[in-house]
Amino acid sequence: MAKNFHTDNKAFMLYKDWEDIFQALDSSEEIGELVMALFAYAKRGESPKLSGGAKIAFLMMRAAIERDGIAWEETCAQRSECGKKGGRPKKSDESGNTDEKAEQTAASADNAEEKPQGINDTAEKPKAFSQTKRFSEKAKKADKDKDIDIDKDKDTDKDIDKDKDKDKAIDKEKKKDAGTAESGVRSFGTHKNIMLTSKQYNELESRCRSVGLSLESYISKLSQWLFTKGRHCTDPYRIISGWLDNDSKRKTAAKPKERQGCDLSWYDDFAMNVDLSKFL
Structure with a gap:
């Protein structure tokens, strides 16, 4: 029996673009x-x-x-006709034979459900076990x-740390050598009994040179x-x-007439006659 959409269809379509038509009406009534x-x-x-x-x-709606x-x-009429013909036809190969393989597969599945668990299952175990083993080996290899x-990353980090430590050691040695120098x-x-550092010697020499005196x-x-007295000076720089x-x-306070000529013998007298015990 043919379907009638007025009586047999349980729904009908309301379209979104009809909203503008409803809003264009004058009243809610x-x-x-x-x-x-x-x-x-x-x-x-x-x-x-x-x-x-x-x-x-x-009229539009x-x-x-x-x-x-x-x-x-x-659509309902087409479905009704298909139902009368027995539904969708079975697939056939070029010779016209139906696909019996699909039916056999379905029958085998039904028989497998009816068999008790554990019967005739040994044939499938080796294949499943082999697949599981293969997947397990792949996972182990990935890990x-x-x-x-x-x-490798750890070894690389260790090598980088070693290089940094070497650089630090080299810098430390350089600083140490510079400080020692x-x-x-x-x-x-004359008797190699005046002990001065290079920094002290350079400072004294610069001061002597600025006022025209001789450090030597x-x-x-x-x-x-010191050699004559048999003494040892702990701070010759002072x-x-x-x-x-x-x-x-x-020399700065001396008048120009008192500083005429190049006679520096009075410095020698002072150096030789000064009481060094005041400085020791």
Whole structure:
């Protein structure tokens, strides 16, 4: 029996673009009348009497409902015809034989469900076991490769740390050598008994040069005095620095006529006659 969309279809379509038509109506009463008219036509095929904008809107919407209903009726008719013919035909090969293999497979599946568990299952176990073993070996290999990569990263980090430690050690040695060269003690004087660092010697020499005095003269005289007295000076820098300060002040305060010529014998007298015990 043919289907009728008015009586047999349980639903009908309301389209989104109809919203503009509903909003264009003048009042809520017209909207209500239009909605009830759509239900009456879709359910019973009735066309209520409307007027104005509601009537125009109903005619447009009724055409869409009727079109959808006819399409639904045609679909139902096609399905009914297929059902009368026994449903979808079976697939056949080029020789016209039906696909018996599919039927045999389905029958085998039914028989397998009826058999008790454990009967005739040994034939499938080796295959399943082989697949599981293969997957397990792949997983182990992946984990092993991952561990190898991690070990390589660790070795690389260790090598980088070793290089950094080597660089630090080299820098430390360089600083140590520079400090030793700067603070290294050297022996000066006739008897090599005046011990000064390179920094101290350079400072004294610069001071002597600025006032026109000779550092070697101070060193030689102090060395000779210590050797003659059999003494050892623990801070020759302080003694020579004191001498240099006193001579610089005297030379600066001396009048030009008193400093004429190049006779520096009075410095020698002072250096030889000064009481060094005050400085030791």
